[in-house]
Amino acid sequence: MRSVELVRIEAGLHDWAAITCGCxxxxxxxxxxxxxxxxxxxxxxxxxxxxxxxxxNHARIQSNLMDPAVATTSLALAALAGRPAAGVRQDLLYVLGVLSGGEQRDVAEACLDVARQGVWLYYEELAAFESVGASAEAYELLSQMDEQAERLAAYHRVYRDRLPEDLR
Incomplete structure (x- = not known):
């Protein structure tokens, strides 16, 4: 239940009552x-x-980022840091990726700045290869970070066979 504890702590750092939800x-x-x-x-x-x-439909509606997007990104990263089950990690990595890649560039960049704090979690996910889906989501998220291009290319050379065809 580390993820729950970490999410509770992170949630307490944001004034959720003051943030208008996308719903x-x-x-x-x-x-x-x-x-x-x-x-x-x-x-x-x-x-x-x-x-x-x-x-x-709360932090993101289709590809449009809503007011809670940045705070929600921090929740997803906190939950991921608790090392939940592989299927949960895949979903959290997906959330981090879509919030970091939304249409509102300023909000998406702020989400990506939050996501950057977990960069080694993503590389670990790629290397551990417990789930092809989670590894793919980690790879996709890392590919949004221009400053990771050289390192990601090195990891890709080693782990490309573990990735889905479209990422090889």
Missing amino acids: AWGPNRYSAEHIPLELIRRLEGDPQDLGTDWME
Whole structure:
């Protein structure tokens, strides 16, 4: 349950009540307080797969990043650092990637700056190869970081056979 503890700590560093959630379209404005609560609830349920609907239509709607995107990125990174099950890691890596690659470049860059803090977690995921999906998501996330191009190319030479065909 390290992931839950780390997410609780990280969630406490953000004023979720002051962040308008993406699900707050129209005249009714809702805070994003439910995002960390939903992630914690799912992590406490001993999941094998986390899914992404805890953040979809809240921090991101299609490819549009919403107000909670940066804080949600920090939650996903905290959960990943707790080393949950491989399916959960794959989902968290996917979340980190899509939030770091959204259409609003300024928000996406802020998300990517948060994601950069976990760079060695992504390389470890690639090297451990416990799940081809998680390894692929880690590789895709690292490929968004221009400063990692040389290192990622070196890892690619060693681990390319473990990646899906489209990433070889």
